[in-house]
Amino acid sequence: MSDQAAIETEDEKALDPRRVAAILEAVEASDADRLRDLAEPLHAADLADLLEQISPGARRDFLHLYSPEFDGEILSEIDESIREEVIGALPHEVVAEAVRELETDDVVDILEDLEEPQQEMILRALEDADRVAVEQAMAYPEYSAGRLMQREVVVAPRHWTVGEAIDHLRGAEWLPDQFYHVILVDPRMKPQGYVTLGRILSARRDEALNAITEDSFRTIEATVPESEVAYIFNQYHLISCPVVDENGRLVGVITIDDAMNVLDEEHEEDMLRLAGVGEESSISDGPLETVKSRLPWLVVNLFTASLSAIVIGQFEASIKTIVALAILMPIVASTGGIAGTQSLAVAVRALATRDLTRSNAARVVRREMVAGLLNGLSLAVILGLAGTLIFGDWHVGLVLALAMIVNQMVAAMGGVLVPLALVRLGLDPALASGTFVTTLTDVMGYFAFLGLATLVLL
16 A cells, blocks of 8 residues: 555544655655645644654745645744744745734734744734734733733623624624624723623523623733733633723633643743753754753752762761762662652642642641651661661661651652742742752752761761
8 A cells, every 4th residue: 555545544634654754755856736635634733743843954845835825823833933934934925824814812922922024024914903903912011911812802782682692793794713702891892791602592582691691701901911811711711701901991802722822831831940941942942942941950950969969078988988878878869859859840830720829838838748758658668678688787777767758858848848939039930949959859868868877877
């Protein structure tokens, strides 16, 4: 069976390795027709993934061949690390047509990451009304609800009936591609409630819209940080939410897909920060960008690791006397590091979701302390018996057991206290917590083990 036939027998909409290979073959052969046939069934998100996965040279050739079919949704889905490169590789008229297809919030998202010349090129391509709406959104602070919202909203006077709303929707010359609520406003354009499309379609025509509004209704001011927006959507299970200006007038709406994108981005940033790499790191980055994002934290770790070396140096005589200490001490420090990372991951996530607050911090610290003690006791039994049997000396087993208990408790509490301290200082708890917790567990692990060994064994 040929590769083409095999692809046709599989899921025609799947971006699998066989299809990727066939697409790259078509690009290399400059076969635009075959490339179009292979790429056409794919979702815009899959095409964006494809562009992120292939080499820069193959990406340029792909865009050259596929530019007549290029869709605006691909631009909104593509990773920001290569978005500027993609726009630069496409003809201006293709970019112009692509952005005209997008909602204003998607255009704003694209513009945020571009240099001024490309921003101006895209703004010139928009219709006058869309350009004004995008420029107004860009005037709001970065990472705010005003940047996140779309200007296209569906509104109705609060005194309308269901029948009037249905007639209005059916007679409208234009409606957003996706919307979930009809927002009820007063004469000053201040939101008073909203009604889901499902309730409108299931209610009697003579029923007042005011009578079937949703209890979940709330508004968000345009200057609110997008992290607050994501929290509100997640906390109150919203599917859309009106955005208002400082006077309470409706200026846009945020939908659940945009709010969930913010949550995903924040989770990704926290994961990258905890790992000690830049929050904008991407698999499509080149070697220099990768080094730039990672080297600073490696340098920081180099200095913090020197603290462990200083502690070990204080017990040089003990290590020379009992060589086995050099073999055993990494066990205590390493296990403490893992425990600290576990506690830290839970704490940072709880801070992000606001489950960990000042009011319950003491209870959480006590819980972690007890959990660390229990984990330490369990590991102490295993390591203590192993040390006694392997080295034939119960004193070695005792030192290992006690050091493990101490370091497990330190690791568990440090995983909570370090991010809480960073929050108190106004810093991102994910930014440097990993470095501090690892340093804490290493230093305390070596100090506890070597200090106890000096007291008990010498």
